[in-house]
Amino acid sequence: MTTGEKRGVSRRAFLATTGIAGVGLVLGFRLPGVRELVGWGGEAASPFGPNAWLSIMADGRVTIMVDEMEMGQGVMTAMPMIVAEELDVAWEAVSIEYGPLDPSSWPRGISTGGSTSTRTGWDPLRTVGAQAREMLKEAAAQQWEVSAAECTTRDGTVFHAASSREVGYGDLVELAATLPVPEEPPFKDPSEYRILGRRIPRVDTPAKVDGSKVFGYDLKVPGGRVAVLERSPVFGGTLTGYDGAGAEASPGVRSVVQISNGVAVVADDTWSALKGREQLSTEWDEGALASLSTESLDARLRELAEGEAAEARSDGNVAGALSGAAQRLEAEYQVPYLAHATMEPMNCTAWVKDDGTVEVWAPTQAATASQQTAAEAAGVAVDRVTIHSIPMGGGFGRRSHTDFVREAVEVSKAVGEPVKLMWTREDDMRGGQYRPTALHRFRAGLGSDGMPVAWEHRVVAPSIFYQFGPGALDRANGVDGDAVSGARQLPYEIPNVHVDYVRLDVEVPLWFWRSVGHSHNGFTTEAFIDELAHAAGADPMEYRARLLQDHARNLGALERVAEAANWGSTLPEGMARGIAVHESFGTFIGQVVEVSMDRGRLKVHKVYVAVDCGQTINPDTIEAQMDSNVAYGLSAALWGKLDFAKGRVVQSNFHDYNVVRMGDMPKVETHIIQSSERPGGIGEPGLPPFAGALTNAVFALTGKRIRQLPIGEQLADV
Amino acid sequence: MARFRLEVNGRRSEVDVAPETPLVWVLRDHLELTGTKFGCGISQCGACTVHVDGQPQRSCQLPVSTMEGKAITTIEGLAPGRLNALQQAWIAEEVPQCGYCQSGQLMSASALLDANADPSEEEIEVWMSGNICRCGTYNRIKRAIGRAVETDR
Numbered sequence: 004m005t006t007g008e009k010r011g012v013s014r015r016a017f018l019a020t021t022g023i024a025g026v027g028l029v030l031g032f033r034l035p036g037v038r039e040l041v042g043w044g045g046e047a048a049s050p051f052g053p054n055a056w057l058s059i060m061a062d063g064r065v066t067i068m069v070d071e072m073e074m075g076q077g078v079m080t081a082m083p084m085i086v087a088e089e090l091d092v093a094w095e096a097v098s099i100e101y102g103p104l105d106p107s108s109w110p111r112g113i114s115t116g117g118s119t120s121t122r123t124g125w126d127p128l129r130t131v132g133a134q135a136r137e138m139l140k141e142a143a144a145q146q147w148e149v150s151a152a153e154c155t156t157r158d159g160t161v162f163h164a165a166s167s168r169e170v171g172y173g174d175l176v177e178l179a180a181t182l183p184v185p186e187e188p189p190f191k192d193p194s195e196y197r198i199l200g201r202r203i204p205r206v207d208t209p210a211k212v213d214g215s216k217v218f219g220y221d222l223k224v225p226g227g228r229v230a231v232l233e234r235s236p237v238f239g240g241t242l243t244g245y246d247g248a249g250a251e252a253s254p255g256v257r258s259v260v261q262i263s264n265g266v267a268v269v270a271d272d273t274w275s276a277l278k279g280r281e282q283l284s285t286e287w288d289e290g291a292l293a294s295l296s297t298e299s300l301d302a303r304l305r306e307l308a309e310g311e312a313a314e315a316r317s318d319g320n321v322a323g324a325l326s327g328a329a330q331r332l333e334a335e336y337q338v339p340y341l342a343h344a345t346m347e348p349m350n351c352t353a354w355v356k357d358d359g360t361v362e363v364w365a366p367t368q369a370a371t372a373s374q375q376t377a378a379e380a381a382g383v384a385v386d387r388v389t390i391h392s393i394p395m396g397g398g399f400g401r402r403s404h405t406d407f408v409r410e411a412v413e414v415s416k417a418v419g420e421p422v423k424l425m426w427t428r429e430d431d432m433r434g435g436q437y438r439p440t441a442l443h444r445f446r447a448g449l450g451s452d453g454m455p456v457a458w459e460h461r462v463v464a465p466s467i468f469y470q471f472g473p474g475a476l477d478r479a480n481g482v483d484g485d486a487v488s489g490a491r492q493l494p495y496e497i498p499n500v501h502v503d504y505v506r507l508d509v510e511v512p513l514w515f516w517r518s519v520g521h522s523h524n525g526f527t528t529e530a531f532i533d534e535l536a537h538a539a540g541a542d543p544m545e546y547r548a549r550l551l552q553d554h555a556r557n558l559g560a561l562e563r564v565a566e567a568a569n570w571g572s573t574l575p576e577g578m579a580r581g582i583a584v585h586e587s588f589g590t591f592i593g594q595v596v597e598v599s600m601d602r603g604r605l606k607v608h609k610v611y612v613a614v615d616c617g618q619t620i621n622p623d624t625i626e627a628q629m630d631s632n633v634a635y636g637l638s639a640a641l642w643g644k645l646d647f648a649k650g651r652v653v654q655s656n657f658h659d660y661n662v663v664r665m666g667d668m669p670k671v672e673t674h675i676i677q678s679s680e681r682p683g684g685i686g687e688p689g690l691p692p693f694a695g696a697l698t699n700a701v702f703a704l705t706g707k708r709i710r711q712l713p714i715g716e717q718l719a720d721v
Numbered sequence: 722m723a724r725f726r727l728e729v730n731g732r733r734s735e736v737d738v739a740p741e742t743p744l745v746w747v748l749r750d751h752l753e754l755t756g757t758k759f760g761c762g763i764s765q766c767g768a769c770t771v772h773v774d775g776q777p778q779r780s781c782q783l784p785v786s787t788m789e790g791k792a793i794t795t796i797e798g799l800a801p802g803r804l805n806a807l808q809q810a811w812i813a814e815e816v817p818q819c820g821y822c823q824s825g826q827l828m829s830a831s832a833l834l835d836a837n838a839d840p841s842e843e844e845i846e847v848w849m850s851g852n853i854c855r856c857g858t859y860n861r862i863k864r865a866i867g868r869a870v871e872t873d874r
Contacts, residue, residue: 075819204812205815208811208816208817212823213796213797213804215756221755254739272738272750272751273749273759344855345821345855346760346766346853347760347819348759394819396819396820396821397821397856427762428763627818631858634854656762657761657765657766663857664850664851664852664853665849665850665863668859
């Protein structure tokens, strides 16, 4: 396996070795060949490219384009694995190209989020590989004057057993390129898989251990400047004036320019830009949020919880069932705003050129949206914008927003030079696009047997989708489908269920944060069902199992994790465990968390994970993502919280936005449930059940029910 | 601006920058050594870890004016032209996800093994606690350090 970065055949290799020596050189770099392929930036023409994702050279070399964006979740390896499997080539023969340069001419929109890469790529990428394989087989058959049905393939070679003949794919590409592309090629039977399901080493690992991996923050375009931006201290504020004289006089500063959302200081290097920004004086009309505080937000959430709500699900008659219940429970849960806090702060490099073209180097999850944003900001047609997608130093949803692209393009346009727009950690923490806060109110009724007869769940939260307009809400009834995701699909067999939603309108910019609505609905539903189990005097695992009899995959994940964790066995003195199960993004996850307390400090020892994500692509990546979701979920559960005071975000950096460090990290034992179901996502589904399993364990240990995240100091007196 | 003579990865060079410029920006912007990352700027995350005279330091906290006469090592100079046992272990354990923090993790881990050839799990956790990884690769980092210890044994 070779990546373009190492092999020296691709544009990326050029970027890596020259540090982007100039666009002419980059675009001028071509492979020999006869026809250009859509979306390959004019570089990868080849004798045989039955579709945009794949090219096969006469020497047998296979290049696969990855059009999902890499942020650590492993798509740069997983996507080509799917193509290579169906193509039937040796993994070692595959080269990888990353990121189509003109997303507007690519066959599908390029946007990576919602754990969709494998789910939506599964059929198209299998088809891509299978089409080419069938065409190559047909070419061999024609050459040998035999039937294609008599031919087989393996490791990049077509075989005809009856006549003991064989021929490599490379020798067939010229003829294959003249054949029609089969629309519905046959897929391999999973029993024949030679790549899928294997622990294939990630192709991007080597460059990540020697410092050679170039991230967006590291880019240097010759003649380029560095810019930092002074933004409104309050979301929605408007610039009323500024004095840039001090900044302009600061060493290394080239210019101070106003753009749509602030004032940029453009300098020769990063430190000069940062020092210059300190000398900048700006005045703002702080707008409607000038007095926003955490307390005012909380009060508003509680006020709204008493009012009208939009119905998201209604089965049976909850009110009637509640009034007739043998036992009634009520609980209120709450989660805060959260920042993504990727290790690499937001940044983007842009060059708006005199000839009306725009070059953008974006660490982005959303190349198509980046191209559109850049075109809009520069005032040019979309196809005038070239997007160099740069693998990201973390995404978690944050980098599917394109605010940083707009800023970079606006600054470059203003100064007429290539500009790397950089956010500091503080800019990043306070720059918006947060996971929304949410208040959850539950009521439940239990029958005389302790099993639930009614479940009522109200979610009060700002709406991510309402930011795109009222039309983005469900059927205009006012439900934000994301805010209730995982809540309205509650799998437990309860005869009367009512789920509704109340929108809090507050102009704090919101965005998709790892697992989005599932992040709070997974927590609250799995904690409240635990409350029901305890009220019923039942074992929390068995209680869930009884309610999941018609949900085989939920039940399967629950039972598998219980077995793995030896649920029901006695733990050492001072330890306890909690359990949760949740489906999201097509994947079913069961988790058991083991905890203890040491003088008010919660210690999370071990997390067992059972994951049913359908067909396994790369088990190593699945395990890595389960670790990752546990770490991300644990940071949020223990400490994650953004506060507001006088309209300003209080937290600013890792000293007051604490995240998990090595000593906090539990052992994670992942069990992959073998399945031939369609692949589900893996980048997010491990997070939603985690806080539930964790706080259920805390309850089992201490008797204290955590209903508000983060846990913070709530256990100090336990 | 002022001129400073630096020795980085065994190579001498001269930079003309403001005296208070943190080493991380001198390395990245002036010496083209971008393997050293910026993560927080306040010594909280460890992404910018380098070795100064063999000791792990946060380069975001080191004014360039204090760096003359010191031997600075960055990830690029950890094992030039090859991969050392730690880097090989990092690959064998498939440690990186996004990869952004890994230069700093490796520089800290390397300094750990220089100071303690056979650290306990708790010693690893304490030593490495200054390096944040948002992808949560901590368990694999621990395994990789253990693997490198075995290799060097």
